[in-house]
Amino acid sequence: MIPDTDTIVAVATAPGLGGIGVVRLSGQEVLSFALNLAGITPKPRYAHFCQFREVSGEVIDEGILLYFPAPYSYTGEFVLEFQGHGGPVVLNLILEQCINLGARLALPGEFTQRAFLNDRLDLVQAESVADLIEASSRQSAKASLRSLNGVFSKRINEIRDRLIDLRMFVEASIDFPEEDIGFQDKLMMREKLLGINQDLEVLLSQAQSGRRIRDGLSIVIAGPPNAGKSTLLNAFAKDDVAIVTPYSGTTRDTISETIRLGSIVLTMTDTAGIHESDDLIEQEGINRAHKAIYGADLVLWVVDASMPRQPEAIDIISSDIQVWKIYNKMDLAAPNVDFSDGFAISAKSGKNIANLQDRLRHFAESEDIGEGTFTARARHIEAIQSCKESVDQAFEVCDSLELFAESLRHAHGALARITGFFDSEDLLGEIFSRFCIGK
Ligand SMILES: Nc1nc2c(ncn2[C@@H]2O[C@H](COP(=O)(O)OP(=O)(O)OP(=O)(O)O)[C@@H](O)[C@H]2O)c(=O)[nH]1
Ligand SMILES: [Mg+2]
Known part of the structure; x- marks a missing residue:
């Protein structure tokens, strides 16, 4: 591919109000923009304090002008940065001036694309x-x-x-x-x-x-109907995101929420209760639950601790997917119930939820395998x-x-x-x- 070499321009800082806003230009020829807008020929990598002016000579803003000659710039081309005040009107005025002088508005990612095309970055680095x-x-x-x-x-x-x-x-x-x-x-x-x-x-x-x-861990809450899966999602989300009723088969669609645990971000998905059903809508919900389980990094298999003979995850979930067994409704469980192969909570009262969150955080943090970790x-x-x-x-x-x-x-x-x-x-x-x- 032959790189485009026309001069591109864009506001490089986030839209909205800010103390500083940056307009960035990249191309083969950017010095004329410095001369036209700031009246100077900047020295390479030197912070020039100057006024930015319209063609009429009227001052638009004042700030820092930076010049990075090729190939020692982000894009590998000649780059100019106008660092003015971070208001959209001011930045747009500078942008308009650059476009009037012949620059083209950059496409999304075009600065980084040029860095890639000029061998400053490979594709993985660009991403x-x-x-x-x-x-x-x-x-x-x-x-x-x-x-x-x-x-x-x-x-x-x-x-x-x-x-x-x-x-x-x-x-x-x-x-x-x-x-x-x-x-x-x-x-x-x-x-x-x-x-x-x-x-x-x-x-x-x-x-x-x-x-x-990169994407955050995907945690799926699954299990038999009425075990308290949606109540658990709501406890994590600290909000009533999923409908909870005393009726079995309440949840049909999968419901995903982004959950923050300290510096960790998880996607937690509530699913329809898995069981044999003749109801067409419920069957579709159960299909969706299986799909969510298939893509999960971890499944919380929630069972009702107060009920005998709850189904085992192993009969439903393939063995290469990590599963934690969660005994919910521990407040209703008989005193002799053995929780040793799982984790006992009460989603409704919040009992042991903080411990579960801690364990999830450790699980997520164990993904960080040290200095060699990279995003993919x-x-x-x-x-x-x-x-x-x-x-x-x-x-x-x-x-x-x-x-x-x-x-x-x-x-x-x-x-x-x-x-x-x-x-x-x-x-x-x-x-x-x-x-x-x-x-
Ligand atoms: N006592 C007690 N009741 C709970 C607990 N957790 C949930 N419940 C109740 O159990 C019932 C079912 O809760 P849901 O959260 O809707 O259960 P679910 O697993 O999402 O059910 P489906 O969507 O039908 O599969 C509701 O009446 C909840 O209030 C708990 O820890 N203790
Ligand atoms: Mg539910």
Whole structure:
């Protein structure tokens, strides 16, 4: 793709009132804007205090002018920043002046897209800029910053380099068949592939954890009807978000709420009670409950502690999904009920809810696996999975060099999609259009 090189402009600070507002310009030629608006030719990376003027000479605002010559700027182009007062009218006046002088209003994410096109950032880093801005918890902000600093990209590139290394060997063997590859070579190839496969598995689980940090954990409340699931959601939300009645089968639609526990953000989803039902509406609710459970990071399986023979989660939920058993209505439970395989609460009175929240917070915090943690998106996970599938495929076809080479090529392509090399414009457009304007 050939980068656009026209000069783009946008208000880089958030809309609304603020002490300071920044109008940012990027392009091949920005010095004329400084001359026209501020009457100076700024020194690189020097804070000039000056007045910003309309063409008529009338002063619009005063503030700091900064100039970053290419390639040492955010976009890798020539960048100019007008830092004035943060009112929308003032900032729009500066913006209008820039547009009158020939700049074009930037599209969402266009500054970061240019940084990517000018090799200032790879795609993972560019995405982490948006993730950092949108971070809803301290944990996800820290992890986004690590992605921005290249922690995730470095891991991908290490595996990519080893794939390239193996590809070079295999392609050379195909191109020069007279140098027959022997048993030892094949053994070496398999060993290298095994190493790559193991690293991909680690990367996949780290990326999945990074995805959970970025999106927040998904906690699903499920269980038999009338156990107090909606009451539990309301206790967490500290609000009557879900309808609670004494009747079984009250909840049909899934109801999701964002829950904050200190610096942790969770999405908590209440679902319809799971049981055999002839009611069409209830059946649909139960289908939705199963779907929510399937996508959950953790299921709180709520049962009524005052009722005998409550269904077990294990009969309903696949074993690879984490489940905590919650005995609700402990206030009504017989004195001899054994809660040792779960956690006893009373959602209605709030008893033990604070303890449950503490445990959930610890569970969420355990996602933070230290300095190596980074944020990842569903797109990255799909690409790593697809790379792994091609590597698995390569194992199966390693008797045929051509097929082996082809599988490695696919694996390489899948990894390259993550950092953005060999990518289609469609994908790039899709990613950058989700940014805010001015970034
Ligand atoms: N005594 C007591 N009653 C509770 C407790 N939690 C919920 N209830 C009552 O149990 C009944 C059912 O509560 P819900 O929260 O609607 O139960 P649910 O699991 O969402 O029910 P469905 O949506 O029908 O599956 C209501 O009358 C609640 O007030 C509790 O801890 N103790
Ligand atoms: Mg309910």
